[in-house]
């Protein structure tokens with residue numbers, strides 16, 4: 001653009017000078033005829049010069065991050081056009097009358113599904129996941145480990161303040177079948193306390209790491225903590241990192257009414273799969289609810 005500006009300006013001036021020299025050599029009538037032409041050329045040169053200056057200024061503006069407004073520190077996978085929105089789900093989340101100790105899906109009679117994220121929060125992936133969910137008005141359920149919750153209380157607060165639910169996923173992510181009841185209790189207590197310290201809200205459900213828990217353990221945990229043991233019915237094996245489009249395809253093809261989808265927000269590629277997964281499921285008419293809402297609807301359907 002700079003060379004265009006210089007060329008145009010130079011050209012304009014050359015023509016002007018040339019035309020002025022005409023004045024002495026030729027008749028006054030000729031001068032009168034050519035004078036407006038020379039002026040027009042100068043104006044064109046000026047306009048081209050100014051517009052190139054303007055675009056030059058914009059492109060070279062220093063990129064100083066603004067302290068207010070949109071946070072551009074992390075990006076979302078790009079999406080063309082507007083994204084579909086989950087409707088406002090004003091459903092009860094009171095499952096106190098629910099009788100089952102374990103749950104791996106909700107009622108199959110409605111297109112309600114629950115998206116669950118395990119093993120976070122992760123400081124780089126969970127915040128951008130929250131951006132994706134907020135943009136689509138999707139509320140999810142996060143099964144966090146206590147250790148990570150204690151390390152990232154700010155993310156725990158953000159999860160809760162944006163309407164998501166938090167569940168207990170133990171402190172050190174052990175196979176609970178290998179632990180004594182006391183050890184299980186310590187895992188659950190420490191995690192519950194870290195969550196409450198971070199956001200002031202008690203977890204209402206739990207998910208055993210690897211889904212591994214004896215029936216007897218499930219029963220005493222449900223009795224003692226009131227936590228239903230929440231498993232899943234759609235597992236894309238995203239922890240093996242097959243790539244975002246494979247994760248999305250597995251989630252989409254596995255989902256049916258009442259499904260609980262298992263994803264790990266610990267992995268960037270799993271989070272990258274979310275825009276495609278959520279948008280496709282919304283277009284298929286599914287509505288996203290939290291696990292508590294899904295359980296409460298199931299107990300409503302069962303009554």
Ligand SMILES: [Zn+2]
Pocket residue numbers: 118119169173209210
């Ligand atoms: Zn886990």
